[in-house]
Amino acid sequence: KAGVTQTPRYLIKTRGQQVTLSCSPISGHRSVSWYQQTPGQGLQFLFEYFSETQRNKGNFPGRFSGRQFSNSRSEMNVSTLELGDSALYLCASSSGLAGSSTDTQYFGPGTRLTVL
Amino acid sequence: AQSVTQPDIHITVSEGASLELRCNYSYGATPYLFWYVQSPGQGLQLLLKYFSGDTLVQGIKGFEAEFKRSQSSFNLRKPSVHWSDAAEYFCAVGPHENYGGSQGNLIFGKGTKLSVKP
Numbered sequence: 343k344a345g346v347t348q349t350p351r352y353l354i355k356t357r358g359q360q361v362t363l364s365c366s367p368i369s370g371h372r373s374v375s376w377y378q379q380t381p382g383q384g385l386q387f388l389f390e391y392f393s394e395t396q397r398n399k400g401n402f403p404g405r406f407s408g409r410q411f412s413n414s415r416s417e418m419n420v421s422t423l424e425l426g427d428s429a430l431y432l433c434a435s436s437s438g439l440a441g442s443s444t445d446t447q448y449f450g451p452g453t454r455l456t457v458l
Numbered sequence: 459a460q461s462v463t464q465p466d467i468h469i470t471v472s473e474g475a476s477l478e479l480r481c482n483y484s485y486g487a488t489p490y491l492f493w494y495v496q497s498p499g500q501g502l503q504l505l506l507k508y509f510s511g512d513t514l515v516q517g518i519k520g521f522e523a524e525f526k527r528s529q530s531s532f533n534l535r536k537p538s539v540h541w542s543d544a545a546e547y548f549c550a551v552g553p554h555e556n557y558g559g560s561q562g563n564l565i566f567g568k569g570t571k572l573s574v575k576p
Binding site: 346375377384385386387390398400432434446447448449450451452 | 568
């Protein structure tokens, strides 16, 4: 079974631009979560999508948005990039099933975004 | 506020020595608990998880962790460290009960970087 894939793996953008990152979950998984990882703040939760609906959101400005498609693939978008948005963006997928003790998040390799 | 504390930023152990990485959490109720490992330039790999039941949990690569409710701790241990264990380790908590029961919103500690001396 293929794991979580993220594209692209590396991105370089300049301030003010926007960027779109893509995540393909493990087959059969319906939940996709996004995290930002920086040396200073560590791993921070951005949002979670389940069956094309955002069902949980972290404490990030509205410049950060996402969506999920009917095949569970997800994209996140960052508009008006700032230097502080430079980070590793990790995507994780899980079944998303209610009450499932086996519901575990599996992470992709991440997209390294550098904002100049 | 919900939080996870990993008191040790960096630990160095000799190959073959035992290892214990500390994790303390602050949460309104018993959470679900996880340990993940991250090698340089890689994503996170799940080592083990605690949902309920036996408080001593076995994971992959010879790791185990013990949940101690009275101490709000979930420390990770390994009896004999291998050079390949050098990586960064993250403790995380997830909601025990929420809208959907999934673990889509994890709170992570800042991580402990493990170095292994030959």
